[in-house]
Amino acid sequence: MKNNHVSRRRFAMMAGTVTAVGIAFAETAALTAEKVIERIKTDLGGDWPPDGPDGFKAGDPTTAVTGLATTAMATLEVLKQAAKDGANLVLTYEPTFFSRADGPSRVVAGTPGRGGPFGVPADDPVYQAKQEFIGKNHLVVFRLRDHWQARKENAMLTGLAESLGWTKYRVKEDDVLYDIPATSAEETVALIRSKLRLRGGLRAVGDRKARVRRVMLHPGVMTTATMWQRYTEADLIVAGEVREWENTHFAADLHSIGQKPGLVTVGRVASEDPGMRVCASWLETLAKEVPTRWISVGDPYWRAA
């Protein structure tokens, strides 16, 4: 109920702003967040169930949009940048509020493994400060994950390849393999670190000196099913994250018996960052009235000195 109250108040504030700014601004002001989302839903298609991950997470959907921002994860730093840039509708691939529940703590049904509530209690100070920042700056945050990654163009993949400078090396259309100019695993890792501007998030398994020609790209989370099915096809797998007792352990054992591939994990968000840059380019075609930008999260990790 508290949220509804905030929402109505915010709506009133926005309505006031529109009146004050006047007629010249009216055309732009008429583009509300929910109108932009309607265009997105129409373009991407599919079902948008209310209990799915995609949807409004914060702010008032009737807010007039002054600009769009896409990001892999709507951290407070990303939101600060968006507010500074006048991009008040933020589309984020990962949650905003620290869990799959993406809001105050609740039990998420159908989640394997660990029980108990997900996320933070409603009175958590970081959660509250983030909500407050969003409210004060009239931001609207929408999570766009399932429908974006289901798009046949697979921009999460092509975006990552583009950031690595590997677009032209794609072996087959619609596939995840890239034949890069042959070099060592060590050299490839150095290139990945520099192209993705990584700090401490990259970790590699396997032979440093191994020759690398064919690379399999897998932004986000790679499961064992994927790795077991395709590992023989690549010299090196570059993924976002894996479970260490699964794929890391598997790659380490392969290395022990002198087999490929090596495995490089760059971090989940770092691997998803580039795909949301592609998302910004795509959005530009859907909402021409307002500017669109991509805000990089960057590598959250550093290493001890």
Add this chain to the structure above:
Amino acid sequence: MTGREVVELIKKNIGIPWNENSYRDTFKLGNPDTQVKGIGTTVMVTFGMLKRAHEAGLNMVISHEDTFWNDRDETKDLAAIPLYKLKTEYVLKNDMVIWRIHDHMHAMRPDFTVVGSLRSVGVKGGEDAVMRPRIYTIPETTFGDFASQVKRLTGSRAFRCVGDPGAKISKILLGPGYATPRMTAEADVVIGGEQQEADGAFDDVEYVLDAVSLGKAKGLIMLGHVVSEQPGMEDLAKWMRTFIKDVLIEFVPAEEPFWT
């Protein structure tokens, strides 16, 4: 003494009721009735660890984690994978037997994985630690200096930090393996093994980034699964020596898998 007899002695001495329904704490490979020449405890049955155990004359491996790269050690999808065949053959050919102890270690008092992990990062007072995390207070230092201490003490090459290196910290919350605790209002630093980076039950990475953005002194250290739970397997070996005296029991570390 057979592998089965070793396990019976563990059950008799563990001090908690044995849960026969645990799918984790079972024999994974080899003949449980094989004569045990020596026991190697480890956090992860890597191929490298298996070879080192065999070379040291230890034919029973007691591991905290899985053998076949999945928690249930399901093997039905592995038949076509040469590595699976090689690893299995190596164990059988050398008359080795693998048994896992995971759930019961985390239910034990103390939980050796937590005790060992706290000790390995230089946090004192955790000798009686259990799985449920609690705050440990260390002399105030900066997060960056604390991270350097963790690096020096653990010898880890690949652990990752999130947060402000300059933040003043003294309250530590630690959970090894996949039991990385949630950051709380009271804690300054959370130390875990591994955790889904986002979209999980609690996303420490994003929470710490945001807390730092608000000027709060918060930090996160992800040690890696092997590094975080490994030290406890040495404690397990020591504990087993108190009731198994006539068989050699050694701690055989698994290698930290990463380079950076």
